[in-house]
Amino acid sequence: MMELHILGTASARPTSKRNVSGSVLSTEEGLVVIDAGEGFQNRYSAQRSLMKRSGQNASLRPHKIAAIALTHGHLDHTWGLLPFLQTLALDGRNHPLIIYAPTSPSVWDALQSNGFNAEVPEHTPSADLINQYRAWFQLGANSNELGYEVRWMLGEPHSNKWVELNPDDSSLIWHEQMPQPESFKSIRLDALATKHSVPSCAWQITKAARQGVFDRQRATLAGLNEEERRSLATGNDVEKENGITLKASSFRGPERSAHSIVISGDTAEQSIHPIGIPSVLVHEATFLEDSHSKAEEHLHSTAMGAARTAKACGAEHLILTHFSARIREASVSLNEAVNEYGDSGGITYANDGDRVRIDVEGNVTFYRRNEDGWKQHNLTHH
Ligand SMILES: [Zn+2]
Ligand SMILES: [Zn+2]
Incomplete structure (x- = not known):
């Protein structure tokens, strides 16, 4: 976690x-x-x-x-x-x-x-x-x-x-x-x-x-002894006397995939290239759309720019942060970002x-x- x-x-x-x-x-x-x-x-x-x-x-x-x-x-x-x-x-x-x-x-x-x-x-x-x-x-x-x-x-x-x-x-x-x-x-x-x-x-x-969880029940039902079970659990195949090989991999559940989070500092939009697809992108959204030229000038992002970044890197969730003191309600930033993000994933402000x-x-x-x-x-x- x-x-x-x-x-x-x-x-x-x-x-x-x-x-x-x-x-x-x-x-x-x-x-x-x-x-x-x-x-x-x-x-x-x-x-x-x-x-x-x-x-x-x-x-x-x-x-x-x-x-x-x-x-x-x-x-x-x-x-x-x-x-x-x-x-x-x-x-x-x-x-x-x-x-x-x-x-x-x-x-x-x-x-x-x-x-x-x-x-x-x-x-x-x-x-x-x-x-x-x-x-x-x-x-x-x-x-x-x-x-x-x-x-x-x-x-x-x-x-x-x-x-x-x-x-x-x-x-x-x-x-x-x-x-x-x-x-x-x-x-x-x-x-x-x-x-x-x-x-x-x-x-x-x-x-x-990570590899899937070892299926203890299956190993027990297969009538394996303690030593054989331990061998399979540590990833080693087991040779039975009748010449059959029990594959360690067949005693495991599905692989649990990698997941990641990306946390931006201050940045212009669409500048981040993550390694693989992040589950969560926490991205700066310093400005609203009415100040987009300011964002470009100072190499910051608008809320919409943060949403474009999230879409460009396929992030499943986007969290907006780093709000200018002029933004009274972050919900305004959120609305702008939601329009841009569409149905790409979950989104909120922090x-x-x-x-x-x-x-x-x-x-x-x-x-x-x-x-x-x-x-x-x-x-x-x-
Ligand atoms: Zn800053
Ligand atoms: Zn800065």
């Missing part, structure tokens, strides 16, 4: 109802934080308390955080990271944490030529994450001062090459592929390049396909604290936050 907690749904600046970006995805192999705008740690702990109060299991225990994945360096997506890291230290974290962020090709080249302390190329936007990484290192975000190991990954999302910055000894480690969090076995995390005014990516989290769950079979359920907890909410189908 995977469950995304959407903890901030405002764009650029908070409003009375919406905070800036930040989400956490819970999986059985660990938690992934995606973006951490200002005040993220307060929202995280409030969500965790409400989960506990409403009788949900303590799936948000901070020590289960395996990775933090940033979509881009605009401060509404990153300004809460350092305080969050320091709180993890105060909570006594002592196992490694891996942090991922996109950078530009020119920064990549500079690091490759001139090493850890390479001068940042002239036209690099101030919000490139190399600049923030360095500022955070100076402010004490290193393994020595935090007391737990942090692995700082910078990637160029188009070529998907990654370099690890180690502020403790000013060294770089080059990776041909993005290293995965240690605890991940059947879950994987991938960066998908997006189109924004600074280097940016979306994040896709995939639960791998409020702060909403949850979307994908169960082991790939079924999607949306939970709308209310005063005392959450209420299951039907995704609009047309």
Whole structure:
């Protein structure tokens, strides 16, 4: 099961109802934080308390955080990271944490030529994450001062090459592929390049396909002994004395297919190319149709643009987020998106604290936050 907690749904600046970006995805192999705008740690702990109060299991225990994945360096997506890291230290974290962020090709080249302390190329936007990484290192975000190991990954999302910055000894480690969090076995995390005014990516989290469930009853009815059953259950065929071979695969139910969720940062529409078809796409919808030229100019999306993106990548469900402060009712965004999305799947908008769950079979359920907890909410189908 995977469950995304959407903890901030405002764009650029908070409003009375919406905070800036930040989400956490819970999986059985660990938690992934995606973006951490200002005040993220307060929202995280409030969500965790409400989960506990409403009788949900303590799936948000901070020590289960395996990775933090940033979509881009605009401060509404990153300004809460350092305080969050320091709180993890105060909570006594002592196992490694891996942090991922996109950078530009020119920064990549500079690091490759001139090493850890390479001068940042002239036209690099101030919000490139190399600049923030360095500022955070100076402010004490290193393994020595935090007391737990942090692995700082910078990637160029188009070529998907990654370099690890180690502020403790000013060294770089080059990776041909993005290293995965240690605890991940059947879950994987991938960066998908997006189109924004600074280097940016979306994040896709995939639960791998698994073999079907072993049919114990069938094995028993076939009169197999304990050893033979165990052999079939672990995937080994069994040779019977009469020369007949029992295929392990014929004692399994149908394969359980892979499923995934894609969480965009800020991006122009139709810029995301997921690996396979995502069950859920959480996409920014900063503007309404009347401001579509603004969306194009600033490389953001409208609600309709988010719907076109969802259709283009075949996403089964679309969740709209990252609303401009000028949008008073997200239902207006939803109506615009529904017109464009047609009968392509389920769609809704997110409020702060909403949850979307994908169960082991790939079924999607949306939970709308209310005063005392959450209420299951039907995704609009047309
Ligand atoms: Zn933003
Ligand atoms: Zn942005």
